[in-house]
Amino acid sequence: MTTIDEKLAERGLTLPKAAPPLASYVPYIQSRNLIFISGQLPFQDGNIVQGRLGENMSVENGAKAAEACALGIVAQIKAALNGDFGRIRDLVKLEGFVACTPDFTDHPEVVNGASDLMADLFCQRGQHCRTAVGVPSLPRGAAVEVAAIFSVD
Amino acid sequence: MTTIDEKLAERGLTLPKAAPPLASYVPYIQSRNLIFISGQLPFQDGNIVQGRLGENMSVENGAKAAEACALGIVAQIKAALNGDFGRIRDLVKLEGFVACTPDFTDHPEVVNGASDLMADLFCQRGQHCRTAVGVPSLPRGAAVEVAAIFSVD
Amino acid sequence: MTTIDEKLAERGLTLPKAAPPLASYVPYIQSRNLIFISGQLPFQDGNIVQGRLGENMSVENGAKAAEACALGIVAQIKAALNGDFGRIRDLVKLEGFVACTPDFTDHPEVVNGASDLMADLFCQRGQHCRTAVGVPSLPRGAAVEVAAIFSVD
Numbered sequence: 001m002t003t004i005d006e007k008l009a010e011r012g013l014t015l016p017k018a019a020p021p022l023a024s025y026v027p028y029i030q031s032r033n034l035i036f037i038s039g040q041l042p043f044q045d046g047n048i049v050q051g052r053l054g055e056n057m058s059v060e061n062g063a064k065a066a067e068a069c070a071l072g073i074v075a076q077i078k079a080a081l082n083g084d085f086g087r088i089r090d091l092v093k094l095e096g097f098v099a100c101t102p103d104f105t106d107h108p109e110v111v112n113g114a115s116d117l118m119a120d121l122f123c124q125r126g127q128h129c130r131t132a133v134g135v136p137s138l139p140r141g142a143a144v145e146v147a148a149i150f151s152v153d
Numbered sequence: 154m155t156t157i158d159e160k161l162a163e164r165g166l167t168l169p170k171a172a173p174p175l176a177s178y179v180p181y182i183q184s185r186n187l188i189f190i191s192g193q194l195p196f197q198d199g200n201i202v203q204g205r206l207g208e209n210m211s212v213e214n215g216a217k218a219a220e221a222c223a224l225g226i227v228a229q230i231k232a233a234l235n236g237d238f239g240r241i242r243d244l245v246k247l248e249g250f251v252a253c254t255p256d257f258t259d260h261p262e263v264v265n266g267a268s269d270l271m272a273d274l275f276c277q278r279g280q281h282c283r284t285a286v287g288v289p290s291l292p293r294g295a296a297v298e299v300a301a302i303f304s305v306d
Numbered sequence: 307m308t309t310i311d312e313k314l315a316e317r318g319l320t321l322p323k324a325a326p327p328l329a330s331y332v333p334y335i336q337s338r339n340l341i342f343i344s345g346q347l348p349f350q351d352g353n354i355v356q357g358r359l360g361e362n363m364s365v366e367n368g369a370k371a372a373e374a375c376a377l378g379i380v381a382q383i384k385a386a387l388n389g390d391f392g393r394i395r396d397l398v399k400l401e402g403f404v405a406c407t408p409d410f411t412d413h414p415e416v417v418n419g420a421s422d423l424m425a426d427l428f429c430q431r432g433q434h435c436r437t438a439v440g441v442p443s444l445p446r447g448a449a450v451e452v453a454a455i456f457s458v459d
Contacts, residue, residue, distance in 0.1 A: 023414035024421045025436045029398050031457040032339060033185060036399050039437035052408065054290075092182050093189050097439045099408075102205065102252075102289040108176035115177045130178045131192035131300045133250045134290040136408040137360075137440040147437045151184040186338060207443075245335050246342050255358065255405075255442040261329035268330045283331045284345035284453045286403045287443040304337040 004074070004085045007121050016043055018079040019072055022139060028080045030152075034092070035080050039147040040072030041139060051143040053134075054104035062106075062143060063113030066096065069146035070114035074121065077150055091118050091128040092149040099143050100134040107132040114146045157227070157238045160274050169196055171232040172225055175292060181233045183305075187245070188233050192300040193225030194292060204296035206287075207257035215259075215296060216266030219249065222299035223267035227274065230303055240305045244271050244281040248300040253287040260285040267299045310380070310391045313427050322349055324385040325378055328445060334386045336458075340398070341386050345453040346378030347445060357449035359440075360410035368412075368449060369419030372402065375452035376420035380427065383456055397424050397434040398455040405449050406440040413438040420452045 008015060021027055021038055028037050042049040042065040049065045051057030057065075073094075081087050096111035098104070111132040118126040128148075138145050161168060174180055174191055181190050195202040195218040202218045204210030210218075226247075234240050249264035251257070264285040271279040281301075291298050314321060327333055327344055334343050348355040348371040355371045357363030363371075379400075387393050402417035404410070417438040424432040434454075444451050 021436075023418045023438070024425055025400070026433045027435065029396055029433070029435045031396060031398050036435045036455075038435035039439070090182060090184060092184050094178070095437065097437070099440075100290055104290050105292065105294050107290070107292045112176045119177055127179045127182070129180065129182045129189045129191035129300075130174075131248065131250070131298065132176070132292055133192070133288045133298060134252075135439045136289050136442050137406055137410050137413070139411065139413045139438055141411045145437065145439060147435075149189075243335060243337060245337050247331070253443055257443050258445065258447045260443070260445045265329045272330055280332045280335070282333065282335045282342045282344035282453075283327075284401065284403070284451065285329070285445055286345070286441045286451060287405075289442050302342075 004121050013071060015075050016071055018075040019043065027076045033151050035150045035152055037073050037076045037148040039145045040069045041142040042068035042144050044068055048140045048142050050141040052099045052101060053110060054101035057143055059106050059109050062110035065143040066111050066113030066146060067117050069144050070117040073146060073148045087152045088122060088125055089151045089153050091122060091126050092151050094128050094130040095147040096130060096132040097135045097138060097145040099138045104134060107134055157274050166224060168228050169224055171228040172196065180229045186304050188303045188305055190226050190229045190301040192298040193222045194295040195221035195297055197221055201293045201295050203294040205252045205254060206263060207254035210296055212259045212262050215263035218296040219264050219266030219299060220270050222297050223270045226299060226301045241275060241278055242304045242306050244275060244279050245302040245304050247281050247283040249283060249285040250288045250291060250298040252291045252296050257287060260287055310427050319377060321381050322377055324381040325349065333382045339457050341456045341458055343379050343382045343454040345451045346375045347448040348374035348450055350374055354446045354448050356447040358405045358407060359416060360407035363449055365412050365415050368416035371449040372417050372419030372452060373423050375450050376423045379452060379454045393458045394428060394431055395457045395459050397428060397432050398457050400434050400436040401453040402436060402438040403441045403444060403451045405444045410440060413440055
């Protein structure tokens with residue numbers, strides 16, 4: 001069976017170190033069978049991917065930013081589970097926030113960058129419900145922010 | 154006892170077919186006693202209701218759009234429960250996102266279109282907590298998006 | 307042991323009366339071990355604190371508005387638990403929405419006004435995961451809205 005790390009390698013993706021929060025909170029909290037993951041910003045080469053969809057970033061690059069957020073989520077759930085991805089029962093929900101202009105309409109295609117990675121990595125268990133909405137701006141000028149809820153055994 | 158379908162008929166409302174998601178995710182996920190419903194867009198006659206509050210849509214029409222989102226939520230929970238609305242213990246939360254201008258202030262009145270329908274249909278069990286916030290834009294130019302969490306037996 | 311009320315007094319803070327919602331919903335819902343709190347607006351002397359970060363409100367005042375939202379959350383969880391703060395197991399999540407301009411980037415510092423108060427009041431149990439995002443506008447022109455999820459015994 002292909003492991004999550006192998007699947008990431010096949011896609012040329014590297015799991016970032018689980019990012020510390022930018023502020024006075026923690027990256028994840030478990031309550032019984034649910035693990036809540038704080039909103040993750042997109043990092044590339046250690047820098048936050050900045051931009052605004054509909055203004056200075058293409059949908060394709062927005063989807064890559066969302067994928068980078070998802071990588072951050074995977075890093076956090078890995079830390080929360082001490083590396084045991086097998087304890088994941090379901091990715092329950094993704095909350096996708098897209099920095100964009102008032103006339104932007106392709107939020108689904110952007111957040112798909114996160115959703116597709118999750119479905120690829122976790123298959124059936126990676127199917128999730130989600131929200132995808134626009135926002136005028138995000139912390140540090142980030143292009144996308146994605147939070148998550150997992151259910152675990 | 155009046156059924157949900159009868160209550161909808163009294164209000165001249167028809168439950169839409171549970172809408173497939175616009176992207177690579179699923180409409181609902183159950184984790185133990187909680188069912189999370191993906192953000193629903195407002196459909197009317199098969200088309201997404203577009204607009205921006207404070208610019209080109211009245212509060213009244215915004216409330217109707219929110220009600221259409223709520224109908225989508227009802228259709229999804231019906232599908233999730235194989236039609237057995239009696240298994241709903243509580244509508245736990247509605248998350249309302251209103252496409253609007255920076256000077257718009259009547260988000261509560263808009264999202265009430267969803268909240269009021271839920272309270273009408275499910276009575277005590279339809280009382281819920283909620284967030285209501287503005288956004289610059291939503292998928293496909295939708296005027297409103299509403300997501301939900303139910304607890305079920 | 308210092309009580310929550312004593313800690314608030316030390317900071318010169320007074321718990322507001324648990325605010326009734328502005329619309330047709332309820333301030334909190336418990337589902338098993340989780341209590342969901344509706345989005346709280348910032349009140350000062352009975353009035354909603356209005357403003358837009360990056361335009362007419364400093365980050366410092368934004369953080370005070372977020373703290374006022376957090377006080378509203380504390381008032382609601384106190385009501386939900388009949389005053390027994392000892393039943394709180396964890397503040398699971400804060401959802402922070404900051405009314406701001408497209409070029410604003412200090413959302414974390416604003417929402418810290420809420421996060422810091424929670425960590426001060428509830429110590430280890432007050433550590434939480436969170437989202438912090440910008441929005442063009444909030445109900446009644448509020449500067450900040452914060453919702454919460456607690457786990458309780």
